[in-house]
Amino acid sequence: MVEESESLPGPSHRCLVVQGPQEARGRLDQRLAEVEAQQKTLQNIVTVLSREMGRREGARGSANRGSSNVLGEAMARILYLEEKVAKQDTLLALKDVMISNLGARVEALEHTSYNGQFLWRLPDVRRKMQQALSKQTPAIYSAPFYTARYGYKLCLKIYLNGDGTGAGTHISLFLVLMRGEYDFWLNWPFHLKVSLTLLDQVGKRHFSHAFQPSPASSSFQRPVSKYNIASGVPEFFPLCQLHAPGATYIHEDTLAFEAVIGDINL
Structure with missing residues (x-):
């Protein structure tokens, strides 16, 4: 069939047909390289971010554990102080009773006669x-x-x-x-x-x-x-x-x- 040969372009057009695919491949290779570079960059970023997140999670865990320890110590201190205050209140109440009894005894002695x-x-x-x-x-x-x-x-x-x-x-x-x-x-x-x-x-x-x-x-x-x-x-x-x-x-x-x-x- 010659029909196609009849539609072939002249010599100048034949040169353009040959150069188009090479340029496209070059651009594609360049693009692939850029994508690969971006992918590596993204991977590096993800890796860095993952490490940072891990570090922060670890720091947060340590902080939480530290906070838990501090809170536990604070609660223990509060309970100790409350117990101490309760004991002091009991002692003060006993002292009040003793002072009251002593006052009553002193008053009784003041009104007691020893001469008949x-x-x-x-x-x-x-x-x-x-x-x-x-x-x-x-x-x-x-x-x-x-x-x-x-x-x-x-x-x-x-x-x-x-x-x-x-x-x-x-x-x-x-x-x-x-x-x-x-x-x-x-x-x-x-x-x-x-x-x-x-x-x-x-x-x-x-x-x-x-x-x-x-x-x-x-x-x-x-x-x-x-x-x-x-x-x-x-x-x-x-x-x-x-x-x-x-x-x-x-x-x-x-x-x-x-x-x-x-x-x-x-």
């Missing part, structure tokens, strides 16, 4: 008389006192609405022998004279009653419990005279009594 003479001020009388009348608190004990520094330990006991033969009509006032620290040193039975006085706090109309203890009475034997049986005067003072117009035995809602044990110099 005892003054007893009984406040809030109106309320206490109501409690005695309702039998809520029929009797009230005074603070202890002593006949000497190493003597007998005593207290007073009062029934504001009376007791026994004085119930409802009189104040009943008694002496109570208490078990003391130096009972082993003392003579028994108790034998000292007892004088009890209701004091007129404004005037001079004091009222007294004295008695000599009976050696046969169990009230004056050496105590085997905290209190011996009280002994005294059931009909000590009439309630009608206590509340009589012009009477000043109750002053500022307070009664005052004096106990004198034995012969002492006043």
